[in-house]
Amino acid sequence: MHALSPTLSPQGAREQTPGPNRSIVIVGSGLAGYTLLKEIRKRDAATPVTLVTADDGAFYSKPNLSNALATGRTAAALASASAEKMAVDQNATVLTHTRVTAIDTQGQRVRTENGELEYSQLVLALGADPFAHGLSGDGAGDVLTVNDLADYAAFRSAIDGKQRVTVLGGGLIGCEFANDLVHAGFAVDVVHLGEWPLERLLPVEAGQRLADSLAALGVNWHFGRTGKSVERTAAGYSITLDNGETVAADVVLSAIGLKPRTQLAQVAGIKVGRGIQTNGLLETSAPHVYAMGDCAEVEGLNLPYVQPLMVQARALAATLTGTPMPVVYAPMPVMVKTPAHPVAVLPPKIGAAGGWNVECSDTGICALHTDDSGRLQGFALTGSETGRRNALAKEIVA
Helix, strand or coil, rough: CCCEEECCCCCEEECCCCCCCCCCCEEEECCHHHHHHHHHHHHCCCEEEEECCCCCCCCHHHHHHHHHHCCCCHHHHCCEEEEEHHHHHCCEEEECCCCCCEECCCCCEEEEECCCECCEEECCCCEEEEEECECCCCCCCHHHHHCCHHHHHHHHHHHHHEEEEEEECCCHHHHHHHHHHHHCCCCEEEECCCCCCCCCCCCCCHHCCCCCCHHHHHHHECCCCCCCEEEEEEEEEEEEECCCCCEEEEEEEECCCEEECHHHHHHHHCCCCEEECCCCCCCCCCCCEECHHHHHCCCCCCCCCCHHHHHHHHHHHHHHHCCCCCCCCCCCEEEEECCCCEEEEECCCCCCCCCEEEEECCCCEEEEECCCCCCCEEEEHHHHHHHHHHHHHCCCCC
């Protein structure tokens, strides 16, 4: 097979030279897109693959963004390879700073700001966007989010020489940033709507132990509260909460959750729900179009974690190279990167009957979710108990 030959038109638009070979186009250069590219190349060294990205295409692991401060890693240090190196190493075409504007599922073409690409198979690895914080005030536009490498670079610049950071949201990412920030020497406030951190994943005992451990390092919690407005002050910002309380900060970081990127697919007539809907083969409702990673809702599940992404990439690479392979998840505990008090959680399936059985010790919490017959359905482990996660995962039927 011959590799695709991207050509530059007189107007500067990149076009794919038509040819007899099938071609795979991947939209997105996050961990999902690049992992899929690597998995394809393990199986097929020659089929033309084009990866399209709106940013510079540097390869990095997004989960590292929330624990890089304490170790002193800059945005540049987190990037392990440039787009050019990835293209050479994976024998692929990587189109950087190229935003996809539309998908023609009938003509099997992707429209970009720089021209059009034909595909025989298209993979949407679009990721997710931060939820809008909904704050008012003249400082609302200054509230930061960290969702990619460029965001992290901007965040690092914003906190340079500052002391006080307020984090909006006490979920997984909010807790990880809070731990990283306080460990790096910042004064940290966390405003969280729930009554304890990670309340959607953890029973109260486990969540409270995490909160207490972070508080012992200096994190100041505001539970049951939301931010309403952010105003600029001479010293920085003043965040007004829904009960009228105010919190002073030099930098405000929003970590209230992520929403799968579905608009591109939806406009193209591809079915979406919470994410871009797929079956077990990661096929969307449009022929020859697949979705994976944070943007995908696979058989009703949107799992924005690394391990499901890796499973999807291996299965989809097999499917795209001629061996259809459905996604099958083994039990996959999620590790929360909070060194102050580590957490490992494998939540029970949505709607699972049963309840939590919680055992507490001075060094950790072991919470097991079981059904009426005592069968293990999930667990939440903290502190010293996290070492049990693999053994417990084996008890749960995939």
